[in-house]
Amino acid sequence: MLDTQNAKAKTVDMTSFNIAKIRRDFPILSLRINSKPLIYLDNAATTQKPRVVLDKLNQFYKLSNANVHRGAHSLSNTATTAFEAARDCVAEFINAPNSHEIIWCKGTTEAINLVAHSLGSYHLQQGDCVLVSVSEHHANIVPWQQIALARGASVIPIALNADLSIDQDDYARLLQQHRPKIVALGHVSNALGIIHPIADMIARAKAIGAITFIDGAQAVGHLSVDVQQLGCDFYSFSSHKCFGPTGIGVLWGKTQLLEKMPVWQSGGEMISKVSFSGTHFNTLPFKFEAGTPPIADAIGFAAAINYLNCLDRAAASAHEQQLIQQMHDALTLIPLLTLYSPRDSNAGVISFTVKGLHHQDIAALLDQEGIALRSGHHCAMPLMESLNIEGTLRASISFYNTGQEIDTFIVALKQCIELLTQHEKDTTNPSNNLETTDEYPYPPSQDIISTLCDANSWQQRFAYLLRLAELLPAPPSTLICEQYQLQQCESGVWIKPVIIDQELRYIAWSDARIMRGLLVLIISCQEIAMKDSNAFLEQVKLNQYLSPSRTNGVQAIIAAMHSA
């Protein structure tokens, strides 16, 4: 893995790095999706799990399942020993001085909430501030906003440079001007892959007496992390982004602070004595672990860490760097493509947009080719707002990806761009007469329904939706405004009822091509669609293929038609 601070790829001996063998350790990588070999480029959302993790979970439930601590029987003792050994394993993984400083949480989000609400409840006073950067994940913004609101404090963002790295001059200025009580920073940006110079930023925060919290969700799967070397006060991460199970994550904090902090969630496990005359709380780490912990998942996470520890991590890191540079170099050559991620000092994420095309359309087409990547705001809306975009496509890699996969992805991406640009509608010529004409160039509803029903595959239905999209007339300028925009859709969707010849009709538009196809479908088949949207989607055999966000979009369109 990359050294925490020195992210540059070094000359590394790759002889022990056997990618074919590594891939065999991850059973899911041999899946086919839409009849194509899966190319998994969504590792920043969650990583895949090696067989040793799957086996460990299975083995735990088969052979040692029992509740931990306080058990009066052998099985419980076995489970407790394995569970606490997992804590020791995590402590060693990040070089924490004490295992009792490792607090199990549901994930990074819960870890940040814990510190924000517990530490913030006494450490933040009226007029105080918390510094974050503009590119933080929402998980490292919203909990601070919530506690700041409750305490009369504020959350102030550190600006970004033109290359989207954190502006260190602005940081220095804000430290001096606001003397923040807390500085909360992502180690690696989940939307951009940029590795922030956190050791230096922590030192500068400490120099003015601020407490430092590092969100390491995107770091631990790629970088070797040493919390003592970093010098931060808190560090958090999620198991599922580091080859372990979902539902478990880690908060590491310095003993002195954790001991001072009031309990957050309460109930069983976190107490030493409960009485109606007063309750006494447990010692660290249990004071912050109310209820039955995710026992199997902690043990599974330790198996993931052990797997990583057995890898040649320097070689794995060099391989990742090679993949990122290969992808970056290839994407740079694609016309109309804007890259937001750096080629170097990047922990595995490439974000980009293609001018004139909607990121969701591209992601949906790539999915047809078995390529899994993410599109949207990546829980970094303030960053998107600062870039003046709705979202990006994000391809994120891990050490089990291959150069061949990157090549396949690039070829598929070029084909998608070609397909989508070929038929792109010219919206510079708005159809301003749509509110008065009843000439809507859609096929009869029965034709549309039977074409979709008769299609042999999702690919054919998808292609037909793209063709239907071409029939939607370019929107009149009056349509594209907040009044007619549907809030529940991830892509922009506008719909306006109009009365033409005493008949209720709809003019509509979406910035995503697939949504335009769905709009034509729904408007043409409105009577059936409005009766029962789920039954309609089932009838046209789209229900199982539409993503939850698209299904929400369809339902929002139909709800808007109902309320017209």
Ligand SMILES: Cc1ncc(COP(=O)(O)O)c(C=O)c1O
């Ligand atoms: C940088 C960053 N912080 C926090 C989170 C939240 O992690 P979780 O959903 O596992 O709690 C994520 C998840 O994508 C992330 O990328």
